[in-house]
Amino acid sequence: xxxxxxxxxxxxxxxxxxxxxxxxxxxxxxxxxxxxxxxxxxxxxxxxxxxxxxxxxxxxxxxxxxxxxxxxxxxxxxxxxxxxxxxxxxxxxxxxxxxxxxxxxxxxxxxxxxxxxxxxxxxxxxxxxxxxxxxxxxxxxxxxxxxxxxxxxxxxxxxxxxxxxxxxxxxxxxxxxxxxxxxxxxxxxxxxxxxxxxxxxxxxxxxxxxxxxxxxxxxxxxxxxxxxxxxxxxxxxxxxxxxxxxxxxxxxxxxxxxxxxxxxxxxxxxxxxxxxxxxxxxxxxxxxxxxxxxxxxxxxxxxxxxxxxxxxxxxxxxxxxxxxxxxxxxxxxxxxxxxxxxxxxxxxxxxxxxxxxxxxxxxxxxxxxxxxxxxxxxxxxxxxxxxxxxxxxxxxxxxxxxxxxxxxxxxxxxxxxxxxxxxxxxxxxxxxxxxxxxxxxxxxxxxxxxxxxxxxxxxxxxxxxxxxxxxxxxxxxxxxxxxxxxxxxxxxxxxxxxxxxxxxxxxxxxxxxxxxxxxxxxxxxxxxxxxxxxxxxxxxxxxxxxxxxxxxxxxxxxx
Numbered sequence: 001x002x003x004x005x006x007x008x009x010x011x012x013x014x015x016x017x018x019x020x021x022x023x024x025x026x027x028x029x030x031x032x033x034x035x036x037x038x039x040x041x042x043x044x045x046x047x048x049x050x051x052x053x054x055x056x057x058x059x060x061x062x063x064x065x066x067x068x069x070x071x072x073x074x075x076x077x078x079x080x081x082x083x084x085x086x087x088x089x090x091x092x093x094x095x096x097x098x099x100x101x102x103x104x105x106x107x108x109x110x111x112x113x114x115x116x117x118x119x120x121x122x123x124x125x126x127x128x129x130x131x132x133x134x135x136x137x138x139x140x141x142x143x144x145x146x147x148x149x150x151x152x153x154x155x156x157x158x159x160x161x162x163x164x165x166x167x168x169x170x171x172x173x174x175x176x177x178x179x180x181x182x183x184x185x186x187x188x189x190x191x192x193x194x195x196x197x198x199x200x201x202x203x204x205x206x207x208x209x210x211x212x213x214x215x216x217x218x219x220x221x222x223x224x225x226x227x228x229x230x231x232x233x234x235x236x237x238x239x240x241x242x243x244x245x246x247x248x249x250x251x252x253x254x255x256x257x258x259x260x261x262x263x264x265x266x267x268x269x270x271x272x273x274x275x276x277x278x279x280x281x282x283x284x285x286x287x288x289x290x291x292x293x294x295x296x297x298x299x300x301x302x303x304x305x306x307x308x309x310x311x312x313x314x315x316x317x318x319x320x321x322x323x324x325x326x327x328x329x330x331x332x333x334x335x336x337x338x339x340x341x342x343x344x345x346x347x348x349x350x351x352x353x354x355x356x357x358x359x360x361x362x363x364x365x366x367x368x369x370x371x372x373x374x375x376x377x378x379x380x381x382x383x384x385x386x387x388x389x390x391x392x393x394x395x396x397x398x399x400x401x402x403x404x405x406x407x408x409x410x411x412x413x414x415x416x417x418x419x420x421x422x423x424x425x426x427x428x429x430x431x432x433x434x435x436x437x438x439x440x441x442x443x444x445x446x447x448x449x450x451x452x453x454x455x456x457x458x459x460x461x462x463x464x465x466x467x468x469x470x471x472x473x474x475x476x477x478x479x480x481x482x483x484x485x486x487x488x489x490x491x492x493x494x495x496x497x498x499x500x501x502x503x504x505x506x507x508x509x510x511x512x513x514x515x516x517x518x519x520x521x522x523x524x525x526x527x528x529x530x531x532x533x534x535x536x537x538x539x540x541x542x543x544x545x546x547x548x549x550x551x552x553x554x555x556x557x558x559x
Contacts, residue, residue, distance in 0.1 A: 019046055175438070331372075
């Protein structure tokens, strides 16, 4: 529980407010006077207000509200401030207010690295990260401070963007974060708002962008808004199919004729703008946009997010599954979307289930899969919603360690040389094992001391370095130059505006392919360098000849 800290005894009037336009009574209680109720007055806009004289310090408070919710109508309920940025760790009913220099503050952290250049969207290598499991050692839960301790590891790997799984307030001390008690407050088991700000600032110092995973479809059953006036913000009857029932669903269609406002839109829009302005987020990944449904709503959310971006690059990403390519691009409401077909097809290749080269090429060349541009797609082999590749290779495919790591390296090569924005799920780069679970699954950092895991890490690190150093690999270019269906060999060409060319040839089958020939790719004669293993190949008459083992990929550039 926050300790009341006072720099002096001089007080200032500090305002408290709560939107509850149709509730009969609201009172404020706080630890500054032993929780004695202080009546609040409602203004013409439906906001209950009161001022309390407080000295500088940290305080706890909550509201007592006569509920209008269908399950508690007429009852006095105690709720935390739904717009507070901090709740106490031991009680989700208490919000925290910090008073500094006579003013209530959101973030007291002094930003130091706002002037650091950050990578543009088309050059991102995203790392999806769960703070609670991204910890150093397995004895304690992860925190913002512990993530900071590992940022130099991410820099060494080559990551330039992290996508934080939800770090808004959720019940309990461990969760994936998709059932939220507040979309304003910072999850207190991870740290304070200032500690989150420090994490973002430390990321920016290293040229790493931070993407906020935002849940704007639903909330958790005990969220403050559900107790104040449920039907003002939520559907009493969820209109979605049963598979999309995750908790109280925001009713973005409800319009308050008296106040001339959409309550749910206002609440969500203000939360989103707060996270961009106060925590300097560089993008938003919108959870479960399939349940949000309406493109006009998603377009509004995207436009509202961009109002706070300022001069920095910003990215809006939809998790829309099953995929619908129309959600991203020039005419779509979002910049990009998770490319779910890519995941399923590449997983099938890695497991040896679907080795049809046409199917592979279709997901590598995203325009064949309906997207307007590679920049509208987020590619991945792993994410938090799916079983890990290494787990599937061991359990479903039943492969030996050697073959499993060979397949994993093949997948990594295709992921990081394909057009589109690659995303890694934390630990993928060193072969994290274990099943998918809502229970704690801390990263097994000690695996990096084992050769096959360290070898996979080095492979990812090398590929990421190539992607960042070769403009062709973060361009939107793609051309198939080889397709040998019987042997499972595919080849594709990437290039940039300055004339740089990268050639990728892969054997997607788990059998030895032998020699292959590329002779229709307009390759410049001379010495080409193979970049996975590091040897030279001569190209004569535009003809490149080399060989491939089972489940192997190679990368070539002109020396």
